[in-house]
Amino acid sequence: MRFDRIAIVDWSAANRPASGRDSIWIATAEGEVVESMNPRTRRQAEDRLRALIDRTLARGERMLIGADFAFGFPAGLAAALTGQAQALAVWAWLARQLRDDAENRSNRFEVAAAMNRVLPGLGPFWFRPAGLDLPDLPAQGRAREGHGMADLRRVDRRAPGAQSVFKLGGAGAVGSQTLTGLPVLWRLRAAHSGRVAVWPFDDCRDAPVVLAEVFPSLLRTEVAALRGSGTEPINDEMQVRLLALALAHLSARDALAPLFEVPPEAWNLAEEGWILGVGQEGALRRAAEAVLGRVRPPEGDAEPAPLTPPRLRNDCFAMPQGVSWVPVETALEKLRAALVPVTGTEVLPVAKAGGRVLAADQVARRSNPPRANSAVDGYGFAHAGLAGGGPYTLPLAAGRAAAGQPFAGSLPAGQAVRILTGAILPEGVDTVVLDEDCARDGARVAFDGPVMRGANTRRAGEDVGEGAPVLPAGRRLTPADLALLSALGIGRVAVRRALRVAVLSTGDEIVADTDAAAEPHQIYDANRPMLLDILRRWGHLPVDLGHAPDRPARLRAALDRGARRADVILTSGGASAGDEDHVARLLREEGQLSSWRIALKPGRPLALALWGGGVPVIGLPGNPVAALVCTLIFARPALSLMSGAGWVAAQGFTVPAAFAKRKKPGRREYLRARLNAEGAAEVFASEGSGRISGLSWAEGLVELPDGAAEIVPGTPVRYLPYASFGLG
Ligand code: AMP
Numbered sequence: 024m025r026f027d028r029i030a031i032v033d034w035s036a037a038n039r040p041a042s043g044r045d046s047i048w049i050a051t052a053e054g055e056v057v058e059s060m061n062p063r064t065r066r067q068a069e070d071r072l073r074a075l076i077d078r079t080l081a082r083g084e085r086m087l088i089g090a091d092f093a094f095g096f097p098a099g100l101a102a103a104l105t106g107q108a109q110a111l112a113v114w115a116w117l118a119r120q121l122r123d124d125a126e127n128r129s130n131r132f133e134v135a136a137a138m139n140r141v142l143p144g145l146g147p148f149w150f151r152p153a154g155l156d157l158p159d160l161p162a163q164g165r166a167r168e169g170h171g172m173a174d175l176r177r178v179d180r181r182a183p184g185a186q187s188v189f190k191l192g193g194a195g196a197v198g199s200q201t202l203t204g205l206p207v208l209w210r211l212r213a214a215h216s217g218r219v220a221v222w223p224f225d226d227c228r229d230a231p232v233v234l235a236e237v238f239p240s241l242l243r244t245e246v247a248a249l250r251g252s253g254t255e256p257i258n259d260e261m262q263v264r265l266l267a268l269a270l271a272h273l274s275a276r277d278a279l280a281p282l283f284e285v286p287p288e289a290w291n292l293a294e295e296g297w298i299l300g301v302g303q304e305g306a307l308r309r310a311a312e313a314v315l316g317r318v319r320p321p322e323g324d325a326e327p328a329p330l331t332p333p334r335l336r337n338d339c340f341a342m343p344q345g346v347s348w349v350p351v352e353t354a355l356e357k358l359r360a361a362l363v364p365v366t367g368t369e370v371l372p373v374a375k376a377g378g379r380v381l382a383a384d385q386v387a388r389r390s391n392p393p394r395a396n397s398a399v400d401g402y403g404f405a406h407a408g409l410a411g412g413g414p415y416t417l418p419l420a421a422g423r424a425a426a427g428q429p430f431a432g433s434l435p436a437g438q439a440v441r442i443l444t445g446a447i448l449p450e451g452v453d454t455v456v457l458d459e460d461c462a463r464d465g466a467r468v469a470f471d472g473p474v475m476r477g478a479n480t481r482r483a484g485e486d487v488g489e490g491a492p493v494l495p496a497g498r499r500l501t502p503a504d505l506a507l508l509s510a511l512g513i514g515r516v517a518v519r520r521a522l523r524v525a526v527l528s529t530g531d532e533i534v535a536d537t538d539a540a541a542e543p544h545q546i547y548d549a550n551r552p553m554l555l556d557i558l559r560r561w562g563h564l565p566v567d568l569g570h571a572p573d574r575p576a577r578l579r580a581a582l583d584r585g586a587r588r589a590d591v592i593l594t595s596g597g598a599s600a601g602d603e604d605h606v607a608r609l610l611r612e613e614g615q616l617s618s619w620r621i622a623l624k625p626g627r628p629l630a631l632a633l634w635g636g637g638v639p640v641i642g643l644p645g646n647p648v649a650a651l652v653c654t655l656i657f658a659r660p661a662l663s664l665m666s667g668a669g670w671v672a673a674q675g676f677t678v679p680a681a682f683a684k685r686k687k688p689g690r691r692e693y694l695r696a697r698l699n700a701e702g703a704a705e706v707f708a709s710e711g712s713g714r715i716s717g718l719s720w721a722e723g724l725v726e727l728p729d730g731a732a733e734i735v736p737g738t739p740v741r742y743l744p745y746a747s748f749g750l751g
């Protein structure tokens with residue numbers, strides 16, 4: 024049992040929208056990072072949970088959702104109510120009976136009274152609020168008689184502090200949470216049949232999403248340890264964060280399986296269910312202790328930002344009506360506004376984080392250098408101990424200061440001590456004189472003045488002071504960044520998971536495999552190897568979807584596969600609006616296509632769509648030259664934004680042209696180019712969009728502006744080396 028994400032829900036049966044204490048809290052932990060949200064109503068909570076599930080399924084990941092109310096009732100109730108001795112039958116019954124509106128008004132007391140009516144005697148549900156006319160629901164527990172049910176399930180007797188599900192209100196009651204919570208879980212399970220399983224009623228081994236009952240009070244001691252310092256955190260929030268992190272901790276170590284093993288005394292499991300972790304409290308509490316330091320939300324986050332999985336609107340790529348040719352800049356602005364970061368986070372050791380995107384701002388844990396030290400090999404002394412303008416002769420103290428071997432004790436004024444590069448300055452030393460400027464005889468050292476106070480030393484923190492902000496969230500970590508973070512004592516960083524980008528080539532004429540024979544009417548797939556390699560160089564995770572012919576069923580299947588396995592899909596070919604443009608047609612019919620005719624050469628058609636519940640599809644032109652240009656100009660910033668690294672623009676250089684060209688206004692042009700020996704830009708002889716050799720010949724692109732241009736040798740032009748697009 025391993026999960027990519029753990030969500031823990033603290034449910035609430037509140038009668039009106041609520042936040043803060045005693046409202047709904049949902050914590051989600053991924054790796055070592057936890058976030059919490061506080062939906063104000065049960066409807067909102069259901070939406071949030073559904074979005075989390077959709078997202079998990081869309082990415083082919085696994086999620087455990089723990090909810091803190093009873094999944095089953097004491098043995099006997101299910102059969103009496105539904106004729107089946109199964110908790111899930113009660114879930115279905117409740118889902119039909121319970122009304123719960125957008126303002127949190129529910130009929131749970133009426134439903135409990137109806138359940139009581141099915142059973143003999145009076146009860147077992149009780150706690151009727153004053154003013155409700157429900158004779159079948161007693162106000163007091165002791166008024167109940169003859170209903171035949173035990174108050175507690177087997178598992179409740181094993182969980183100290185667990186209360187009877189039949190008590191609907193009062194301190195610590197869970198009955199109302201159960202009646203309002205189970206219908207929500209039933210709907211989530213029903214909406215994703217077979218993919219959302221309920222433990223221990225369903226077979227959970229291969230289900231992508233598993234729902235389980237949890238009891239955060241199992242960790243009450245650990246939660247108590249979190250209280251008492253600074254601003255008082257909300258207990259409910261701390262509990263769910265702690266439990267989510269503890270379970271994620273166990274999952275990361277592949278140590279969750281024992282919690283899912285059914286204890287021997289759970290003979291009536293299908294009816295009563297079980298609480299995850301009861302019977303394994305030791306392992307759970309040890310995990311909680313291990314994660315305690317990461318539970319508190321960041322200071323100053325009084326109202327935690329809701330964790331809303333980003334969802335794109337269906338019309339997000341739509342251009343305003345009447346726009347026919349879209350200027351490149353307009354298209355870029357539109358893309359930038361439509362997209363959001365979609366990658367989750369994980370915590371990695373710095374040594375493994377190169378090329379990844381920081382998920383949080385980094386602050387220096389210690390100063391660099393941590394202490395004042397010597398910049399040279401020489402002799403150290405107190406500047407204040409020098410008399411007159413020099414030359415000076417100082418007696419040498421015994422011992423020395425070297426890097427990693429500090430001088431023991433403090434140096435009296437008027438003496439000097441041998442000191443080497445990187446050694447921290449001994450107490451009493453603030454100035455160093457260079458070896459080469461000294462004469463010495465073993466007992467004394469002599470040097471000339473004037474000497475500046477602090478000469479040849481490095482101040483503590485002169486590079487970076489402890490607590491200083493160093494690298495911002497969104498930064499893609501360079502090798503130098505790893506040096507900086509390590510020097511500042513930052514050993515682990517929260518980083519974004521790599522963006523998964525699927526690549527699909529389309530077209531009946533394409534042969535995907537260069538080892539296969541190609542007929543004269545066929546061509547080998549040139550785009551896919553190029554695009555997969557580009558994605559890898561950009562730090563994304565390429566997902567190879569292979570090739571699909573121009574048949575809707577095959578294209579649909581390939582896009583479905585892409586939506587399951589990736590965060591975004593790149594296709595090439597079939598993206599214009601013509602008869603043979605099958606990708607565009609399928610996306611239009613089934614994927615909310617926005618086809619942009621971009622005022623760009625080469626390129627033009629760029630298809631943008633959402634597939635399979637919100638996975639963006641970028642439909643590139645089929646021509647390899649146009650496919651590359653559109654990838655560099657549009658896909659690069661779009662993917663960077665989605666990966667969490669922010670929007671990027673390539674850096675251009677103005678160089679003289681080594682060619683002549685006249686260009687009409689109305690569209691931007693990119694020419695395959697490279698610099699000649701004089702540093703001027705020469706361009707590939709043919710502008711034909713099918714000339715792949717020109718792509719390979721070139722080392723960058725010359726960008727000609729949207730307006731008219733008359734270029735002769737020597738005219739300044741904008742040159743964008745491939746390296747400016749992150750390609751070496
Ligand atoms: P399309 O965008 O489908 O009209 O294709 C435009 C041109 O690009 C056609 O000549 C296609 O044969 C060619 N083409 C499409 N996909 C590829 C590919 N993966 N590799 C090489 N050429 C391609």
Ligand code: MG
Nearest residue numbers: 530596597645
């Ligand atoms: Mg085609």
